[in-house]
Amino acid sequence: MTTFVFELGCEELPSSSLPSLNSQFKQLFAQELNDALLGYKSLSVIAAPRRLGVVIEGVDQASEDKLFERRGPAFKAAFQGDEPTKALLGFCRGLNIKPEDTSVIDTEKGQWVVYRGIEQGKSASGVLGDICHTVIADLALSKSMRWGNGRDEFPRPVHWVLAMLDNAIVPLTVFGIESGNKTFGHRFMAPASIELQSASEYRERLTQAFVIADFEARKAATWLTIQSTAESNGVTVEADDTLLIEINCLVEWPVGLCGEFEEHFLDVPDIALIAAMKGHQKYFHTRTGSGNLSNKFITVSNIESRDASQVIAGNQRVIRARLSDAKFFFETDKKLSLESRRPQLESITFHPKLGSLGEKTNRVCNLACKMASAVNADGAVMKRAADLSRCDLVSEMVLEFDELQGQIGTIYAALDGESREVSQAIQGLYQPAGASDSVPSDVYGSLLALADRLDTLAGLFAINQPPTGSKDPFALRRAAIGLLRLNEHPLLQFDLTQWINQAFDAQPVEAAVGARALVIQFINDRERIRLTESGYPHDLVVAVQATNGLSTASTENRVKALAEFSEKPEFNAVVTTNKRFVNLLKGSDQGVDQIQPALFEHPSESALHESVINISSRVADAVSRETIPEAISALLAMKPATDAFFKNVMINADNQAIRANRLELCRSVRDVYRLVADFSLVQQ
Numbered sequence: 001m002t003t004f005v006f007e008l009g010c011e012e013l014p015s016s017s018l019p020s021l022n023s024q025f026k027q028l029f030a031q032e033l034n035d036a037l038l039g040y041k042s043l044s045v046i047a048a049p050r051r052l053g054v055v056i057e058g059v060d061q062a063s064e065d066k067l068f069e070r071r072g073p074a075f076k077a078a079f080q081g082d083e084p085t086k087a088l089l090g091f092c093r094g095l096n097i098k099p100e101d102t103s104v105i106d107t108e109k110g111q112w113v114v115y116r117g118i119e120q121g122k123s124a125s126g127v128l129g130d131i132c133h134t135v136i137a138d139l140a141l142s143k144s145m146r147w148g149n150g151r152d153e154f155p156r157p158v159h160w161v162l163a164m165l166d167n168a169i170v171p172l173t174v175f176g177i178e179s180g181n182k183t184f185g186h187r188f189m190a191p192a193s194i195e196l197q198s199a200s201e202y203r204e205r206l207t208q209a210f211v212i213a214d215f216e217a218r219k220a221a222t223w224l225t226i227q228s229t230a231e232s233n234g235v236t237v238e239a240d241d242t243l244l245i246e247i248n249c250l251v252e253w254p255v256g257l258c259g260e261f262e263e264h265f266l267d268v269p270d271i272a273l274i275a276a277m278k279g280h281q282k283y284f285h286t287r288t289g290s291g292n293l294s295n296k297f298i299t300v301s302n303i304e305s306r307d308a309s310q311v312i313a314g315n316q317r318v319i320r321a322r323l324s325d326a327k328f329f330f331e332t333d334k335k336l337s338l339e340s341r342r343p344q345l346e347s348i349t350f351h352p353k354l355g356s357l358g359e360k361t362n363r364v365c366n367l368a369c370k371m372a373s374a375v376n377a378d379g380a381v382m383k384r385a386a387d388l389s390r391c392d393l394v395s396e397m398v399l400e401f402d403e404l405q406g407q408i409g410t411i412y413a414a415l416d417g418e419s420r421e422v423s424q425a426i427q428g429l430y431q432p433a434g435a436s437d438s439v440p441s442d443v444y445g446s447l448l449a450l451a452d453r454l455d456t457l458a459g460l461f462a463i464n465q466p467p468t469g470s471k472d473p474f475a476l477r478r479a480a481i482g483l484l485r486l487n488e489h490p491l492l493q494f495d496l497t498q499w500i501n502q503a504f505d506a507q508p509v510e511a512a513v514g515a516r517a518l519v520i521q522f523i524n525d526r527e528r529i530r531l532t533e534s535g536y537p538h539d540l541v542v543a544v545q546a547t548n549g550l551s552t553a554s555t556e557n558r559v560k561a562l563a564e565f566s567e568k569p570e571f572n573a574v575v576t577t578n579k580r581f582v583n584l585l586k587g588s589d590q591g592v593d594q595i596q597p598a599l600f601e602h603p604s605e606s607a608l609h610e611s612v613i614n615i616s617s618r619v620a621d622a623v624s625r626e627t628i629p630e631a632i633s634a635l636l637a638m639k640p641a642t643d644a645f646f647k648n649v650m651i652n653a654d655n656q657a658i659r660a661n662r663l664e665l666c667r668s669v670r671d672v673y674r675l676v677a678d679f680s681l682v683q684q
Contacts, residue, residue, distance in 0.1 A: 002061070002124070002166055005199040006132050007046055007053035007183055007213075008174065009160035015049075015249035017143055017155050022047035022215045028138055029054050032131040037064035038124060047215035048252045049302075050187065055202060055214075059128070059165070063121040070095060075104055075111035088113060125165050129172040132163065136174060150176055160184065164199040185209020186253055188303055210253040210304070222247060222254040226284055226298050229256030235286035235294050240278070247282055251302040259283075259316045260296045265323045268330045269411050275401040276322040283319065329396035337416045338391040338409065345390055354459045355508050361390050363506045368451035371499060375491050377443055378421075385425035385444050386451070388413055392426070406430040432482050439485050446489040451503075453479040453486070454496075458503035461519045462511040480526040484552050493553035496523065500550070520550060527552055536563055539683045546678035554626055561628035562677060570636055577642050578679035581670045584651055585663065595668065599661040604644040609665060611641040616672045623675050631676050642669065 013021070025045045033040060033056075041058025072078060072091035079085060084092075084099040092099055095115055102115050147157040152175045163170040163179035172179045181196045183206065190209035196202060203213070212218040223244055230237040235258075247254075265273065270293045277283040277297050284298040297319065305311045346358035354360065365386035372382040392398050392409030401408075406427045413423040421444050428445015429452055431437060440446045456479050460466065467476050487494055500519055504511050524545055531541045536559045544558045565571050600606050615638050622631035651666065653659045673679055 001041070001057055001200075002059045003199040003202075004056040004059050004124070004128055004165045004170070005046075005053065005162060005196075005202045006128070006170075007051050007160075007162040007202075008136075008154075008158050009051050009162070009184060010154070010158050011156040012049045013052070013156050013249075014143055015246060017141075018047055018049070018215075018249040019245055020142065021052055021139070021155070024139055025052060025054055025135065028135040029056070029131065032134055036127050036131060037066055037121070038062075038127050038131075039064070044214050044216075046213040048211065048213050048218065049250060050252065051183075051211075051213060053162070053213075055199075056128075059124050062123050063127050065121050066119040068117055068119050070115045070117075072102065072113035072115065074109075075113060078113045091115075125168065125170050128165060129163070129170050132170075132172055132174070148176075152176070162196070164196060164202075166200070167198045185211050186303075189253065212252065212254075215248070218252070218254065219244060219248045222251065222300060225254050225256035226300065229258050229298050230284075230286055230296075233258040233286075233296055235288060235296050237284050237286050237298055240284065243278055243282065243284065247300050250282070251300055253302060253304070255301040255304050255308075257299050257301055257308055257312050257315070258296055259299060259312045259319070261316060261320055261323055263295050265327055266293060266295060268323070268327050269408070271404055271407050271411075272326045272330060272397060272401060273323060275404055276326050277319060279401065279403065280322050281315070281319055283315075325400065326397070329400055333395045333397055333408075333412065334415065338388045338412050338418075339416070341391040341394050342387065344394040348393070351459065351463070353463045353509055357390055357393070359508065360455060360459075361386065363455050363503075364389070364448070364451045366506060367455060367499065367503055368447045370502065371447050371451060371492075371494070372444070374494070375443070375447075377447065377491075381419065381421045381425075382444055382447060384418070385422045386448055388418070388422065389426050389429045389448055389452075432485055434478065435481065439482075439489070443489065443491045446486050446492060450483065450486045450492065450499075453483045454499055454503040455506070457483070457519050457522070458500060458511075459507050461515045461522070462504060462507045462509055464512040464515070466518065466522065476522070477526060480523050481530065483523060484527055484530065488553050493551070496550035496552060523550060523552070527555060531556060531559060536560070537566070539681060540566065540677075543677040543679060543681040546681055547674045547676070557626050558628050558677065561632065565629070565632050566682075572684060573639060574632070574635055574673075575679045575682050575684055577639060578670065578673045580646065581642075581666045581673075582680040584666050585670060595664050596657075596661050599658050601658065602648050604641070604648045605662070605665065608638075608641040608645045608669065611638050612665075612668050612672055616668075616675070619672055619675045628676065635673060635676065638669070638672070 022045050025047065026043065030043060033043075039060040040056050043054060043056050046053035046055065073087040077085060078088040088099055088102070091113070092102070095117070097115060102113050104111050105114050141153065141155060143155055144153040145156065146153055154175065158175045158177060160182060161172070161174050161177045161179045162181065162183045163172055164181055169179055169181050182193045183196065183202070184191065184193055185206060186209055194205050194209055196205060206213050212221055226237055273293060274285045277285050281299070286294045286296045286298060288294045299315050301311055342358070345361060346356050348357040350357045350360045365383060368386045369379050369382050372379050388409070392412060393405060395408060395412065397408050398405050406429050410423045410427040413426055421442065424442050425440075425444035425448050428440030428442060429448050431440050431445065431449055440449060456474065457476060460474050460476060465474070483496070486492070487496060497520065500516065504516055528538070528541050528545065532538050540559050540562045541555075544555055544562065548555050548558065595609060597606060597609060600609070615634050618634040619631045622628070622634060649662065651659065651662050653662065
């Protein structure tokens with residue numbers, strides 16, 4: 001099986017860049033191979049601290065022939081009578097063809113001369129060399145540098161280029177370096193150069209030289225050695241893909257080692273110990289058989305040491321210092337209650353125009369208490385949780401481990417004797433932290449997080465600092481998405497419009513013109529994107545949003561019901577009927593305050609009026625219970641009356657009073673449909 005290997009040998013690449021480079025190499029090479037019509041069986045990416053590239057197996061000997069089309073001059077400019085003009089002759093000369101080889105096509109802009117030909121396939125070696133250059137040029141680099149006298153840029157200096165197709169070198173020059181058949185193994189355990197006789201030897205020779213070059217294979221091997229090391233030391237280890245990937249980007253030959261620390265450190269909260277091990281040292285924490293945090297940790301080395309005990313001892317010295325700091329911070333923090341730290345928030349600026357964190361906490365507290373009252377939650381619990389919610393920000397522990405904000409506040413509140421509801425709510429303030437993070441399970445945490453995001457959105461939009469393009473320094477998009485998820489709590493499910501207005505009213509500045517409408521549109525946009533990315537049709541989402549406002553908790557349920565109904569033949573009848581009424585009402589301000597049955601001239605008007613009265617209550621009741629299929633069935637029951645109305649009644653009657661009365665009847669029908677959605681926005 002024909003094998004191609006391409007490898008850039010670099011100085012140690014930034015671990016933060018390696019996952020992106022890995023995915024880009026895979027995507028770009030696959031795309032270029034497809035565009036070049038060069039077949040292959042498998043493609044794996046080389047992405048390790050000192051190397052980047054690909055191994056492609058089952059490569060065809062040559063690319064396929066490719067059809068192409070070149071457009072020449074317009075037909076009018078190509079011929080003078082039956083004779084070709086200079087324009088056409090020049091076009092043909094460039095392609096080495098004759099005028100009779102061309103053809104004429106019709107376009108929106110008239111007739112044009114075109115040439116359709118076949119580009120002969122190229123040898124695999126030539127195609128692959130071009131692809132390597134293209135991929136390197138197309139890489140999106142977050143961090144790059146220059147070295148030597150060249151102007152080329154890459155995350156780190158490149159020292160060698162390996163490019164082989166079976167046993168032949170693929171000639172190419174990258175970063176001023178000509179390709180060859182040499183690579184290098186582990187920097188310390190096998191530093192000598194490795195000369196390959198064939199590309200198929202690559203993996204085996206590198207493995208013998210203590211390098212697992214394939215990103216995914218090395219990741220699996222790293223996790224396996226972590227698990228086996230933990231098992232052999234009588235503990236278990238929890239999966240953490242983020243940490244595993246970070247370690248995978250630091251090693252070429254993973255070696256698991258188990259160290260331990262003194263048991264008295266286990267008096268410190270688990271989250272602080274884990275943060276010290278994971279964040280500072282890249283260690284995996286372990287647990288005992290009963291699930292408690294153990295005093296052992298797993299570290300991954302990039303070398304097989306002749307005396308592993310020395311490596312372990314060094315790691316233990318380092319983690320002991322880190323844990324001593326955590327223990328000191330914990331003991332120091334316990335001397336002060338959360339409540340006593342509250343005044344310190346007044347000296348921390350949230351935003352120069354929006355006041356301190358203390359002022360923000362007051363605004364959030366007032367808004368959260370109002371929302372708690374609306375759902376019959378305990379106002380005293382809500383107020384206490386909101387007052388204490390940010391006090392842990394001035395604790396020694398959070399100053400050292402900022403990722404523990406909220407979590408450590410929950411622990412300290414419990415130590416202060418606060419109720420379980422108050423303690424748990426403090427942690428909920430920061431949830432969800434991202435798209436994959438969970439939302440608070442308790443109502444007080446949900447209310448607190450909801451109020452905080454409303455205040456942040458209102459404040460930043462009030463001072464005219466919304467996100468722009470890709471820049472979102474205050475993470476307002478994430479706040480809006482969090483708002484949508486939080487409002488799905490079974491005990492909340494607010495219409496957010498009134499709470500947005502109250503959040504604006506509480507800001508210390510006068511809102512910019514149109515700011516409230518912009519926030520509402522901003523939240524609607526996030527909801528629309530969220531639902532369309534979940535696979536729902538865009539037009540159905542917009543149709544529901546148009547009538548549902550910011551009652552966001554019910555939007556998906558309605559969209560889902562409409563999506564299911566849209567598969568049925570009756571759906572078009574509902575949409576068409578609604579659009580007829582909407583079109584009749586366009587540009588018409590005529591109407592009456594109340595429909596006058598005495599002005600009806602045909603029985604179909606009375607029948608439609610009675611149908612609207614009966615069915616509107618059925619639809620409203622079904623919508624209030626979120627039984628949307630039932631509401632749609634009720635709308636379908638109105639169809640015979642609407643059909644008869646259109647058949648027998650002229651809406652624009654000469655009598656102005658009758659015309660206004662009929663328009664008001666049309667408006668009443670449209671409003672019944674709008675209880676479910678604005679069907680006029682649905683694309684048929």
